[in-house]
Amino acid sequence: MAHDGRDSWQLPPAAHRLLVAAPALSDPEFFRTVVFLIEHDETGSVGVIINRPSHTPVGQILPDWQEVMSEPSVVFQGGPVQRDGALGLGRLAGSTDAGNGLRAVSGGLALVDLDAEPSEVAVSAASLRVFAGHSGWSVGQLDDEIADGGWFVVAGGLDDVFSQQPGGLWRTVLRRQSAPLSLLSTYPVDAGLN
Incomplete structure (x- = not known):
């Protein structure tokens, strides 16, 4: 079996997998982030940071959407790409037939048309979240x-x-992994203070 340079516990990137920033990743855009990969294919990778809620209520940006958002119902900082754009994600309720402003992506995930009627979208979505911007990588970069x-x-x-x-x-994500990753869940923010 050929070895691709990954540790045996490291999964290859794919849609619906998580990217967890290593403690040594010091780029402030991604420090201690968890990114959900929406797409990973021959054209590159797209995801959203899922652990950076802002203090901005969804209703401040999209007033009609506040009541149907999942808690916490704030805009999330999805990443450094197109920060001035909003990306809506939803979890389909029951069926894979999205409709009503939802476009199924895969595995129960849907892209939300934020120009649609929120109450109609909410009928088909078990959960809804809005992200400002997203994270993206060109082919091979990730x-x-x-x-x-x-x-x-x-x-x-x-x-x-x-x-x-x-x-x-x-x-939380690190803690639920097997060793050695689970051990990193207690890694201090500033290792120099340890």
Whole structure:
């Protein structure tokens, strides 16, 4: 079996997996982030940071959407790409036939048309969240960052995307992994103070 340079516990990047920032990743855009990969294919990778809720209520930006958003019903900082744009994600309720302003992506995830009628979208969505911007990588860029030790790729799901306690996801996701990753969940923010 050929070895691709990944540690045996490291999954390859794919849609619906999580990128967990390694403690050494010091880029302020991604420090201690958890990114949900929406797409990873031959054209590159797209995801959203799921553990950076802002203090801005959704209703301040999209007034009609406040009442149908999942808690916490704030705008999330999805990443450094197109920060002035809003990206809506929803978890389909029951069926894979989205309709009503939802476009199914995969595995129960849907892109939300934020120009649609919120109450109609809410009928087909079990959960809804809005992100300002997203995270993106060109072909090979994410693989290089993973090989350099910047990211851990782990299994994830829609429960992570729509967590009601998103601020603690970095530690929570690491803690549920097997060793050695689980041990990093207690890694101090500033190792020099340890």
